[in-house]
Amino acid sequence: MGDKDKKICKLAKEDYLKDEFKKYKELVKDARYVCRKCGRVAVKEKRLCKPEKM
Numbered sequence: 001m002g003d004k005d006k007k008i009c010k011l012a013k014e015d016y017l018k019d020e021f022k023k024y025k026e027l028v029k030d031a032r033y034v035c036r037k038c039g040r041v042a043v044k045e046k047r048l049c050k051p052e053k054m
């Protein structure tokens with residue numbers, strides 16, 4: 001499973017934000033969903049553990 005299939009919630013806990021901040025910005029810049037549990041945002045619902053439409 002590559003990074004593109006991982007949940008943003010999980011990536012955020014793995015130092016992804018520090019190392020791949022540019023990619024992270026791409027993932028969240030047009031975000032339509034917010035995670036009810038973690039407060040992360042994403043374009044795609046499946047990238048969050050508890051997605052809710054914004």
Ligand SMILES: [Zn+2]
Nearest residue numbers: 009035038049
């Ligand atoms: Zn989450």
